[in-house]
Amino acid sequence: MRLRTFLAAGFLALGAGFLALGAPSAFAGASSSQLEAYQPDPALRTAPTSELEARVRRSCAVIQARMQNAAETSFERPCGCYAKTTLRALDASEIEAYRTTGYFNDSARAKALGAIDSCKLQRPI
Incomplete structure (x- = not known):
């Protein structure tokens, strides 16, 4: 169960970054009500x-x-590059938003997409 929560939070974080530019992602088929129903891992608040x-x-x-x-x-x-580059680019409010929701907000998504490109990762089709 903990691994599922961990992966869900991570998928949302990475998927949110992919959604910023309108690119399809792991959440392309998810409805807004499904994303709203997502409950982030409470451990994010203090991690x-x-x-x-x-x-x-x-x-x-x-x-x-x-x-x-x-x-x-x-x-x-490359994913270490992505994670490090993204988190270093985020300001305190973006990190707090991630801790609260489990995914990147709009301004953080743009930074995450920049990190995807600079770390030479593939964007979802």
């Missing part, structure tokens, strides 16, 4: 930044591996 980065990195690896039909381990370095 250190290093844990947030680990969650984003893990979600990135899972999504990239599925999209590219490859092993998750092959995305350790």
Whole structure:
């Protein structure tokens, strides 16, 4: 159950970044009521930044591996780049929004998409 919550939070974080530019993502088929019904992991509220980065990195690896039909381990370095670049770019209010909702807000999404590109990751089709 904890892994499912962890992955859901990560998918939302990464998927929210993908949604910023209107690109399809893991949530392309999700209705707004499904996203509204999502309850973020309460541990996000007090997790250190290093844990947030680990969650984003893990979600990135899972999504990239599925999209590219490859092993998750092959995305350790680029997803580490993505997570680190994204979280360093976020201001305090964007990090607080992520902690509260479990996904990136609009301004954070734009920064996350920039990180996807700069870390040479594939955007969802």
